[in-house]
Amino acid sequence: MTLSVPATSTSPQQREAALSRLLIAYTITGLLFMLLPGTFLGVWNLISISSDRSVSTLSPAWIQAHGHAQIFGWLGTFIIGIGYYSLSKMGAIPAFAVSRGWQSWVLWTIGVTLRWAANVTLWHWRVLVPVSALLELAAFVIFFASVSRHESTGARRRLESWMLLVIGSTVGLLLLLLLNAGISLWIATSAAAPVIPHWLDQRFLVLATWGVPVLAVWGFNARWLPAFIGIERSSESGLRRALLLCSVGIGVALAGFFLAAFALLLIASIFAIRSLHISDRAANPAMLQGAHASFPAFVRLCYVWLAIACLVSLWAAVADHNGGIWGASRHALTVGFLAAMIFAIGPRILPPFSGGRQLFSPTLMLLACTLLNIGCLLRVCSEIPAYEGYAHFAWHVLPCSAVIELTAVTIFALNLALTLIRAPRPMLDSTLYKISITPKVNQI
Numbered sequence: 001m002t003l004s005v006p007a008t009s010t011s012p013q014q015r016e017a018a019l020s021r022l023l024i025a026y027t028i029t030g031l032l033f034m035l036l037p038g039t040f041l042g043v044w045n046l047i048s049i050s051s052d053r054s055v056s057t058l059s060p061a062w063i064q065a066h067g068h069a070q071i072f073g074w075l076g077t078f079i080i081g082i083g084y085y086s087l088s089k090m091g092a093i094p095a096f097a098v099s100r101g102w103q104s105w106v107l108w109t110i111g112v113t114l115r116w117a118a119n120v121t122l123w124h125w126r127v128l129v130p131v132s133a134l135l136e137l138a139a140f141v142i143f144f145a146s147v148s149r150h151e152s153t154g155a156r157r158r159l160e161s162w163m164l165l166v167i168g169s170t171v172g173l174l175l176l177l178l179l180n181a182g183i184s185l186w187i188a189t190s191a192a193a194p195v196i197p198h199w200l201d202q203r204f205l206v207l208a209t210w211g212v213p214v215l216a217v218w219g220f221n222a223r224w225l226p227a228f229i230g231i232e233r234s235s236e237s238g239l240r241r242a243l244l245l246c247s248v249g250i251g252v253a254l255a256g257f258f259l260a261a262f263a264l265l266l267i268a269s270i271f272a273i274r275s276l277h278i279s280d281r282a283a284n285p286a287m288l289q290g291a292h293a294s295f296p297a298f299v300r301l302c303y304v305w306l307a308i309a310c311l312v313s314l315w316a317a318v319a320d321h322n323g324g325i326w327g328a329s330r331h332a333l334t335v336g337f338l339a340a341m342i343f344a345i346g347p348r349i350l351p352p353f354s355g356g357r358q359l360f361s362p363t364l365m366l367l368a369c370t371l372l373n374i375g376c377l378l379r380v381c382s383e384i385p386a387y388e389g390y391a392h393f394a395w396h397v398l399p400c401s402a403v404i405e406l407t408a409v410t411i412f413a414l415n416l417a418l419t420l421i422r423a424p425r426p427m428l429d430s431t432l433y434k435i436s437i438t439p440k441v442n443q444i
Contacts, residue, residue, distance in 0.1 A: 015098075019088050020355035022101045024420050026081025027350055029109055031413045033073025037065065037116045039409045043402040060195045065119035067205075072136065073112040075213045075338065078346075079173065080104060080143050085353060087146060100146055104139040111135030118194055125194045133184035137177045144174055161239035161275075165219030168243055172211030172250075179204065199256075205330065206253040210246060210265060213338050214306075218242065218272050220345075221299075228348060229296035230284035231277045238275025242268045259317040266310035269303075278303045291348040292362035298344040298369045305336025305376070312380070324387025328380045335405065336376045343369045343412055350416060355424035360415050368412040375405035 048058050084101040114132035118125040159167070183196055183204070196204060222234040249264030273279065278300055286296050309332035316325035347365045351357040359365065378401035386394035 015088075017355065018098045019085055020353070020424075022098055022105070023081050023085045023350075024354050025102075025105055026077055026084075027354065027416065027420065029105065030074050030077035030081065031416060033069050033077060033112060035409055035413050037069035037073060037113075037120075039070075039406050043406045046402040047399045059193075061119040061122070061193055064195060064201070065116050068119070069112065069116050070334065071208050071213075073116070075342075076136075076173070077108065077112075078342065079169070079213065079216055080108065080140070082349075082353075083143060083170070084146070100142050104142045107135045107139035107142070111139060122194070126188045129194045130181070130184045130188045133177070133181040137181050140173060140177050144170065161234065161236045161243070162219045162222035165215050165222065165239060165243055168247065169212050169215035169219065172207065172215060176204075176207050176212055179207065202258070202326075203254050203256065206261065207250055209330070209333055209338070210253075211250050214333075215243065215246065217338065217341050218276070221276055221341075224345070224349070225276060225278075225299065227287050229286045229299060230282035231280055232283055234277065235275040238271050242271035242275060244268075245271065259314065262310060262313040262317055266307075266314065269306050269310050273303050273307070276303075289348060289352060290359040290362065292366045292369075294366055294369070295344055295348060298340065298373075301373060302337050302341045302344065305332050305340065308380070309333035309337060312384075320388075322387045322389070324384045327387065328383045331376065331383065332380050335372065336380070340369065340372055340376070343372055343408070346412075346416065347419075351419050354420055357419055357422055357424045360418040360422065364411055364415040368408045368415065371404050371408035371411070375401045375403075375408060378404065 081101075084098075084104070088098070088101075111132045111134075114128045114135070117123070118128035118132065183200065187194060187196065218239065222239055225231055226233050245264050245268035249261045249268060252264060253261035282296065286293075288295060309329050312325060312329035312332055316329050320326050343365075347359045347362075351359045378397055382394040382397035382401060384394075385391035386398055
């Protein structure tokens with residue numbers, strides 16, 4: 001599929017404007033996937049489950065449609081969009097990277113939308129499911145070709161740990177999309193519905209979470225947080241150990257040994273937390289750049305959720321009977337760690353990246369982060385006793401947690417949308433660019 005996109009001008013100002021438009025398109029698309037097919041469908045699913053007091057009455061295809069929209073439609077869109085912007089700012093990708101970015105955006109958006117529609121409506125799903133998987137894979141192959149070009153043209157030098165983590169997440173996403181394509185072709189030809197079997201879905205989700213967004217968060221946190229929240233520079237050796245242990249843990253999970261896998265992932269997380277100095281006192285003032293002053297606290301809270309997710313996953317590997325403990329562990333990871341990290345980091349980086357804009361409202365940022373953490377806490381604490389049959393009243397808490405999280409997501413999306421429609425500032429946030437984008441200058 002070839003799109004007719006005007007060539008990017010060699011003028012730095014015009015190139016910057018083109019990159020900002022590309023990033024805004026990815027951001028808005030990710031927000032739409034997050035809000036509508038992602039969170040809204042998830043809330044609907046949870047309310048239906050709570051009213052019936054059982055997860056068995058809800059279509060597994062709907063549950064997986066929600067998960068696909070969240071992991072691929074939201075997190076995946078953000079990762080690819082920021083990846084195109086970051087690599088282009090490094091200066092090692094040629095001018096046609098912007099046109100490649102638009103090609104990826106069209107293919108990726110159509111692919112994710114088709115998968116969600118096929119799972120929800122079941123309309124021609126045997127055709128749409130594999131087609132959507134191939135479109136998503138094609139979109140990422142275009143992006144991956146740009147990444148490979150950057151790496152091959154760069155100077156030969158020892159890669160920093162943060163770059164290894166980001167590269168690892170990129171490879172993880174490629175493996176995930178290849179696996180998704182294979183599974184999609186398989187279920188389209190042999191399954192009765194567009195549903196990944198439970199035994200395979202458990203393995204798929206470990207790769208989809210730990211192998212892609214978790215590694216990306218660790219990598220970009222290592223790059224940005226020393227300046228953003230004033231902590232010491234991350235430990236190179238510790239992050240390399242975290243990457244190695246996480247990779248081994250994912251491999252063990254794919255083999256089906258979940259107890260050993262999550263033990264390794266817990267150790268990897270401990271190495272990451274210690275190496276990033278998350279729990280240490282700030283040595284310098286935080287660089288807020290328009291974000292709310294609570295920004296460093298919410299970033300640190302995300303890593304509390306990461307530890308909780310690991311511990312609950314260990315519990316699930318030995319004691320889960322009805323999916324409640326597994327569900328709580330995944331929610332602690334995907335919402336408590338990943339989504340909450342985006343809620344904290346996104347308002348800090350996306351406005352200046354999008355043409356040097358200023359965040360619309362730091363107060364809305366605080367409200368969104370607070371509500372998301374409250375909703376996640378209620379969800380994790382109520383899902384286990386409800387699903388596993390420990391406490392009947394917990395079924396009444398689950399819908400409340402869903403509505404609170406939906407409110408948080410809506411506020412977050414509204415705040416970023418109002419930010420993006422505002423006129424950009426005359427001067428770009430050059431300090432942020434030097435610290436977070438260009439690895440050859442101002443090393444932290």
